[in-house]
Amino acid sequence: MAAVTEAWETLKHAIEAYTGLSVATFFTVLAVAAAFYYALSGLFGAPPAPPPSKRELEAMEPLPPPVQIGEVTEEELRVYDGTDPKKPLLMAIKGQIYDVSQSRMFYGPGGPYALFAGKDASRALAKMSFEENDLTGDISGLGPFELEALQDWEYKFMSKYVKVGTIKKTVPVVDEATADGSKSSQVAAQTTEAKATDSNVVQDASEQQKEIDPVESTKE
Numbered sequence: 743m744a745a746v747t748e749a750w751e752t753l754k755h756a757i758e759a760y761t762g763l764s765v766a767t768f769f770t771v772l773a774v775a776a777a778f779y780y781a782l783s784g785l786f787g788a789p790p791a792p793p794p795s796k797r798e799l800e801a802m803e804p805l806p807p808p809v810q811i812g813e814v815t816e817e818e819l820r821v822y823d824g825t826d827p828k829k830p831l832l833m834a835i836k837g838q839i840y841d842v843s844q845s846r847m848f849y850g851p852g853g854p855y856a857l858f859a860g861k862d863a864s865r866a867l868a869k870m871s872f873e874e875n876d877l878t879g880d881i882s883g884l885g886p887f888e889l890e891a892l893q894d895w896e897y898k899f900m901s902k903y904v905k906v907g908t909i910k911k912t913v914p915v916v917d918e919a920t921a922d923g924s925k926s927s928q929v930a931a932q933t934t935e936a937k938a939t940d941s942n943v944v945q946d947a948s949e950q951q952k953e954i955d956p957v958e959s960t961k962e
Contacts (some may be wrong), residue, residue: 750752762770769907777856780793803957804845805844808830809830811832813908814909814910816861816909819832819860823859823860824849830843831859832860833862833863833899835864836864837862838896839906839908841904841906842859844903857877862909864892865881865893866878868892
């Protein structure tokens with residue numbers, strides 16, 4: 743207790759010596775200064791945070807459940823590239839279509855992978871390319887490392903996103919008249935070849951007969 747009293751007396755003497763004020767006046771001034779500081783802080787505080795952007799609001803809104811679209815063509819898939827906010831954001835790998843709406847900040851308009859949305863970007867993902875001619879599902883001619891990279895992407899999509907459809911494989915349409923003409927040409931070629939073969943057989947037989955006739959004439 744004596745130590746505390748001694749310390750207090752030392753503090754009072756120090757305040758009076760350095761400020762020229764009594765202890766009561768010193769603490770009064772200190773309290774007024776603190777109140778003034780807090781008052782100014784309230785008046786000139788940090789400005790309010792700006793309202794969230796449209797993109798942030800879209801990210802905060804709950805996403806609708808994925809909708810199965812079944813089998814579609816590549817042209818039909820293009821409408822799901824994120825330009826219409828009312829439609830899901832879709833992307834395909836190796837013909838399998840996935841709903842990537844939850845990653846709109848990456849695959850939506852303005853995102854780093856926006857070029858891949860609404861397309862089968864298998865080749866581009868395998869090569870990590872953003873070239874227009876690589877935005878296709880054709881993976882022919884890829885090397886083993888590129889195919890392995892594509893497989894990693896496919897596993898990632900399978901584990902993270904919902905599969906909602908597949909890309910319809912297009913079959914080239916052959917005109918019936920062209921097909922019939924081709925068949926007729928093939929039959930005609932086969933017939934001509936058969937006639938040529940028969941002609942060669944007859945010619946060989948005639949030549950053999952000519953070789954035999956002189957021999958028989960000599961014997962006679």
